[in-house]
Amino acid sequence: MIYKLDKKDYPKIRTLLRTPEQKNDLTLNAIINRTNRGTIYVDNLEQPRTALIDATGTISIFIGDAENEEFIKHLREFIDNQLKIDTYLSCGGTYFLAVVPDETWEMVVKNVISHREYETDYEYYYQFNPELFNTRKSSYRPLPQGYTIKKINAEVIHNDPNELLSDVLGEFWYSIDDFLRQGVGYCVLKGERIISACLSCCVNEKNHEISVETYDEEEMNKGLATLVCTAYLEHCIKNGITPYWSTLETNVESNRLGKKLGFEFESKCKTLEFEF
Structure with missing residues (x-):
């Protein structure tokens, strides 16, 4: 299953920030610190191994174990249903835009959304x-x-x-x-x-x-x-x-x-x- 993490528990995913880029990422830290709006979804509410961080109205970011089947096997249904509903209710959004941090996550997400007509681009920093x-x-x-x-x-x-x-x-x-x-x-x-x-x-x-x-x-x-x-x-x-x-x-x-x-x-x- 994929669960919505309670805001008070957002710091639990800090252990999933493994690279210097992730540890210093402005968006990730702003959401984890509950400074800016965002929702975090995880595979396990107590000890998450994988997470999707959704910055309200903008982008979704994947972190953690990209081979975690307890997360990946539910991801297509989750995106098509729960994330779609949450995105619309939170800001009226109708698009899924994911930043994939590496080739492993890219392969995983492409497979998950392979039934969709999607576009590729690059986020420039x-x-x-x-x-x-x-x-x-x-x-x-x-x-x-x-x-x-x-x-x-x-x-x-x-x-x-x-x-x-x-x-x-x-x-x-x-x-x-x-x-x-x-x-x-x-x-x-x-x-x-x-x-x-x-x-x-x-x-x-x-x-x-x-x-x-x-x-x-x-x-x-x-x-x-x-x-x-x-x-x-x-x-x-x-x-x-x-x-x-x-x-x-x-x-x-x-x-x-x-x-x-x-x-x-x-x-x-x-x-x-x-x-x-």
């Missing part, structure tokens, strides 16, 4: 180079007239007429208060309307994963995402925060923006994706 960022930011386009950049606080969230920030933060954080206490965010406003935002979507101590989005298609290609990220990154530099950037290889715009902001490619992992 970037490290921030503040010197490169400081060199490049002078070339960014200025903020257009009529727009302002503000730090996201309780007042900005409360005054958001379309509740965009509340919805976005709800995908990553257990509460708005949790974000305000542990995360960082900046947004571009046109009047009272929020156009674009850059915020911490995943936090482990002083390490912050970035989420950035422009919400109005008519406002794209004006350099707003670059400028709101600039405000965020300047805050990180001043406060000793290390920002991280990750995106799919096929997300050309996100890769381009990350490089423009001084992020440098570090590594990649294969992903497998299908719609439930």
